[in-house]
Amino acid sequence: GAGVSQSPRYKVAKRGQDVALRCDPISGHVSLFWYQQALGQGPEFLTYFQNEAQLDKSGLPSDRFFAERPEGSVSTLKIQRTQQEDSAVYLCASSPDAFSSGNTIYFGEGSWLTVV
Amino acid sequence: AQRVTQPEKLLSVFKGAPVELKCNYSYSGSPELFWYVQYSRQRLQLLLRHISRESIKGFTADLNKGETSFHLKKPFAQEEDSAMYYCALSGRAGTASKLTFGTGTRLQVTL
Numbered sequence: 001g002a003g004v005s006q007s008p009r010y011k012v013a014k015r016g017q018d019v020a021l022r023c024d025p026i027s028g029h030v031s032l033f034w035y036q037q038a039l040g041q042g043p044e045f046l047t048y049f050q051n052e053a054q055l056d057k058s059g060l061p062s063d064r065f066f067a068e069r070p071e072g073s074v075s076t077l078k079i080q081r082t083q084q085e086d087s088a089v090y091l092c093a094s095s096p097d098a099f100s101s102g103n104t105i106y107f108g109e110g111s112w113l114t115v116v
Numbered sequence: 117a118q119r120v121t122q123p124e125k126l127l128s129v130f131k132g133a134p135v136e137l138k139c140n141y142s143y144s145g146s147p148e149l150f151w152y153v154q155y156s157r158q159r160l161q162l163l164l165r166h167i168s169r170e171s172i173k174g175f176t177a178d179l180n181k182g183e184t185s186f187h188l189k190k191p192f193a194q195e196e197d198s199a200m201y202y203c204a205l206s207g208r209a210g211t212a213s214k215l216t217f218g219t220g221t222r223l224q225v226t227l
Contacts, residue, residue, distance in 0.1 A: 003159070033214065042120075042202050042217030043160070056214065091160065105215065107160040 004108035006092050012114045013082045021077045021111045025094030032075050033105065034067055035091040043091055049075060050098050082115045089113070118143045118207050122218035129193050129225055137188040137221050139177075139203030148206035148213070149179055149186040155199045163188075163201070173197070193225045 005024040013019050025032050030051055035043035036059075045059040051072035060067070064082075069075040079086055089110040121140045129135055141147060151163040164172045166179040166186060177188045186203060202220045206213040 035215075040125075040219070042122075042204075042219050043215070045214045045216070048214055059214075104162050105213075109159045 004092055004094050004106050006090075006108040006111050008111060009109065010112045010114075012116060015083060015115055016081050017115075018078065018080045019082055019113060021079075021090050021113070023075045023077070023092030023108060025073065025075070025092070026096075026106055027073075029094035029096050029106075030072075030098050031095040031105075032069055033093040033095075034075070034077050035093065036061075037089040037091055037110070039088070046077070046090075079113075082113075084115050087113055087115045118147075118205055118216045120203050120205050120216055120218035122201075122203055122221050124221045125219070126222045126224065129223070131195055131225055131227050132192050135188075135190040135193045135197070135223065135225075137201050137203075137223065139186045139188065139218060141184050141186065141203070141205050143184075143205055143207065145207075147179075149177070150204045150206065150215070151175070151177055151186075151188050152202045152204055152217070153199050154202070160202070193223075195225050195227070198223055198225045 007022045032049040034046040036046050037043040047067045048056040049069040052069050064080045066078045089112050091110045092108040093105045095105045119142045123138055149166040152160050153163045154160045175190045177186050179186050200220050200222050203218040204215040
């Protein structure tokens, strides 16, 4: 595709419900990142994949958050037993190389999650 | 720990006036700094990075290691510059760079 694609674009979940957010990176991109952006804040790093390997998950806020990229392409961010503080925009980004320092990182439009 | 500070949530300027969006950072190492922009209803996109020392859409930013700053400047603001601007610092995540963002500054250019 032309860019990073995320779905759903908007999700309203009841507190306690599980949600899954999907990211289709740019074809052939090795690196994939997930960020969380709360209202009025900048994006905050959640996790990073190089191909199918999750090399850094230091930003995941709790064990309710889980991410995978089993075939090194599409990635899913899963949030179990959602809480109100999980309400945010979840941004996916991809980059062409493993060593991305200085390379452009391309962002998706985000998945807007509201927990009620 | 790495941190990026953007002290202004909103900056309102008149068309044709100079613009300076402030960014300060803390990082124990040699940083890579970026400015990202998000126009209304569009995705976050890279505006410029310090290693390129380039001017994009009339914007420039100089890394000042002594003052740990990376302010974004433009001599004459245009209406189409109205957007959300984020300063970001690159640190390593494994072998790739993860970005630490500031809280953003909304630039509003009025006639």
